[in-house]
Amino acid sequence: MVVRTRVRRAFRTVIALVIVGVLLFPLYWMVNASLQPSSALLETPPRWSPIGGTLDGYREAIQEQGRPLLNSIIIAVGTVTFTLAISVPAAYALSRFRLPGTGVLLFALLLVQMIPGIVMANSLYAVMNQMGILGTHVALILADSTLAVPFAVLILRAFMVTVPTELGEAAMVDGAGHGRILWSVILPVSRNAVITAGLFGFLFAWADFLFAVTLNSDDTIMPVTVGIYRFIGAHTANWNAVMATGVIASIPAAILIIAAQRYVAAGVTGGALKD
Amino acid sequence: MSARLARIGFLAPIAVYLVLFFGYPLVSNITMAMREFTAASFYTGDAPFVGFENYAAVFGDPVFGTALLNTAVFTVASLAFQFAIGLALAVFFQRHFPLNGVLRSVLLLPWLLPLVVSGTVWRWIYDQEYGVLNQVLLSTGVIESEIPWLASTSVALTAVTVANIWVGIPFNMVILYGGLQGIPTQLYEAASLDGAGPWKRFTNITWPLLRPVSAVVLMLGLVYTLKVFDVIMVLTQGGPANATETLTTWAYSLSFGDLNFGAGAATGNLLIVLALVFAVLYLRSTRESAAAEQERS
Numbered sequence: 361m362v363v364r365t366r367v368r369r370a371f372r373t374v375i376a377l378v379i380v381g382v383l384l385f386p387l388y389w390m391v392n393a394s395l396q397p398s399s400a401l402l403e404t405p406p407r408w409s410p411i412g413g414t415l416d417g418y419r420e421a422i423q424e425q426g427r428p429l430l431n432s433i434i435i436a437v438g439t440v441t442f443t444l445a446i447s448v449p450a451a452y453a454l455s456r457f458r459l460p461g462t463g464v465l466l467f468a469l470l471l472v473q474m475i476p477g478i479v480m481a482n483s484l485y486a487v488m489n490q491m492g493i494l495g496t497h498v499a500l501i502l503a504d505s506t507l508a509v510p511f512a513v514l515i516l517r518a519f520m521v522t523v524p525t526e527l528g529e530a531a532m533v534d535g536a537g538h539g540r541i542l543w544s545v546i547l548p549v550s551r552n553a554v555i556t557a558g559l560f561g562f563l564f565a566w567a568d569f570l571f572a573v574t575l576n577s578d579d580t581i582m583p584v585t586v587g588i589y590r591f592i593g594a595h596t597a598n599w600n601a602v603m604a605t606g607v608i609a610s611i612p613a614a615i616l617i618i619a620a621q622r623y624v625a626a627g628v629t630g631g632a633l634k635d
Numbered sequence: 636m637s638a639r640l641a642r643i644g645f646l647a648p649i650a651v652y653l654v655l656f657f658g659y660p661l662v663s664n665i666t667m668a669m670r671e672f673t674a675a676s677f678y679t680g681d682a683p684f685v686g687f688e689n690y691a692a693v694f695g696d697p698v699f700g701t702a703l704l705n706t707a708v709f710t711v712a713s714l715a716f717q718f719a720i721g722l723a724l725a726v727f728f729q730r731h732f733p734l735n736g737v738l739r740s741v742l743l744l745p746w747l748l749p750l751v752v753s754g755t756v757w758r759w760i761y762d763q764e765y766g767v768l769n770q771v772l773l774s775t776g777v778i779e780s781e782i783p784w785l786a787s788t789s790v791a792l793t794a795v796t797v798a799n800i801w802v803g804i805p806f807n808m809v810i811l812y813g814g815l816q817g818i819p820t821q822l823y824e825a826a827s828l829d830g831a832g833p834w835k836r837f838t839n840i841t842w843p844l845l846r847p848v849s850a851v852v853l854m855l856g857l858v859y860t861l862k863v864f865d866v867i868m869v870l871t872q873g874g875p876a877n878a879t880e881t882l883t884t885w886a887y888s889l890s891f892g893d894l895n896f897g898a899g900a901a902t903g904n905l906l907i908v909l910a911l912v913f914a915v916l917y918l919r920s921t922r923e924s925a926a927a928e929q930e931r932s
Contacts, residue, residue, distance in 0.1 A: 369732040383804065384744065387756070389759070390752075390756045404770055406765070406767055450649035471914075473858075474910050476903060477883075482664060482890050482903050483661070483664040506657065509656075537641065538642070573868075588752065589868070599759055599765075
């Protein structure tokens with residue numbers, strides 16, 4: 361009986377491995393192409409394995425995309441910082457104070473996430489043109505924050521609501537103000553939610569293409585997503601370098617999966633289902 | 636009094652932010668759509684009021700019908716397949732087996748990658764001469780000559796949709812898996828005792844109890860799919876001959892290609908209305924099902 365269950369379970373693992381293999385094949389194919397010499401990519405049949413390949417693609421990728429990668433890092437870190445600075449106090453207030461209009465604000469945060477990005481890009485272009493900040497890091501940080509802030513407030517608030525109010529009240533008796541309570545009582549216990557909000561803010565900004573290609577029309581501060589896009593247009597033959605750039609651009613997501621698995625799961629379900 | 640001020644201090648940044656970064660752009664998008672807003676308008680500040688002319692021009696454009704139909708096909712097909720495959724995977728991963736957790740989280744990878752990267756990978760897979768898809772189909776004899784996946788008006792929309800389905804499967808799987816975990820196992824045990832087979836258990840327990848979560852997934856999927864931009868831009872840029880043009884990519888090319896920001900804004904507003912209509916339908920359907928539930932109990 362026990363043996364039969366074990367065999368059945370092992371069989372399921374095999375099926376699961378096949379499913380993963382099929383669904384992740386495109387990613388394998390990206391890694392494979394990134395390690396081939398560019399001539400090998402124009403062979404039929406294709407080379408199925410990168411063994412004996414080359415790092416030429418990566419060399420070219422770093423040479424051509426070094427600057428865009430740096431831009432992406434600056435924009436993503438800036439977005440996370442700005443997003444948390446706005447969202448943490450807001451989430452605290454929404455979870456602790458009974459203020460009129462809280463419900464409306466929460467509903468607004470849910471609703472604005474449904475606005476198509478192209479609408480935002482269209483009008484932010486006009487606004488930022490007036491402010492004279494088109495084609496700057498600041499413009500993209502502000503624009504990318506519109507993807508991250510609503511999500512961050514909702515997920516942080518959903519967590520902070522579960523923190524017992526007694527925790528803060530004790531500190532208040534000792535004379536601490538709300539700023540102090542948030543900083544030294546609520547934030548430490550909400551660490552996981554803050555990390556989740558920050559990680560997703562980073563991913564949103566890192567992956568943004570629409571704002572980068574519209575609010576930055578002359579490519580002065582091209583992030584890596586636009587870098588890849590221009591790269592395909594310019595070097596359709598150098599697929600190994602294009603794919604190497606793709607692999608490098610995927611590193612943050614891969615690190616997240618490995619190092620921050622539970623935060624990712626919390627983010628995916630939390631953002632969608634809470635409230 | 637000062638306590639009240641402190642409270643306002645916490646909320647002021649988000650309130651100002653919402654007004655500046657969502658309220659103002661939304662309103663300006665509505666007014667922009669009623670003006671003849673071109674590239675020159677940005678420099679001269681001159682954008683004459685034209686009422687609903689931009690909307691009339693959008694509706695009268697032959698591309699509008701194509702884009703609307705493409706958006707519908709792209710959205711419905713994406714949602715149906717993402718949901719069905721995601722649900723099948725969620726049900727499968729509910730079983731116990733070694734490596735379950737690890738494999739489940741690895742499957743999330745396609746969803747977390749930048750969409751530009753996913754699009755690029757699919758563009759390479761679909762490449763007419765050297766893409767792995769054509770090469771495999773040719774060598775196995777499924778097709779006799781190369782299919783120009785992204786260059787043919789008859790298959791480009793399918794190709795783009797398949798890539799988008801691939802991107803969306805993990806999201807559907809994770810949320811539906813979460814929903815399945817919330818169904819009490821005793822129900823399944825009781826049904827098994829009563830002799831219900833796997834299919835009967837699925838249709839009588841899983842499906843009805845999963846309905847609220849299914850509604851959320853489909854609703855969010857709809858909103859995401861209406862917005863899809865990156866994948867289409869990287870694969871086809873809306874071409875060939877508008878074969879993969881959706882309302883989103885069309886709004887983009889009106890504004891940032893033709894520099895006709897008024898028409899772009901009008902198309903964008905139509906997209907918002909579309910998303911809102913479905914949001915309302917969704918809210919109503921959940922309310923109805925909640926009411927029905929209450930009646931039953």
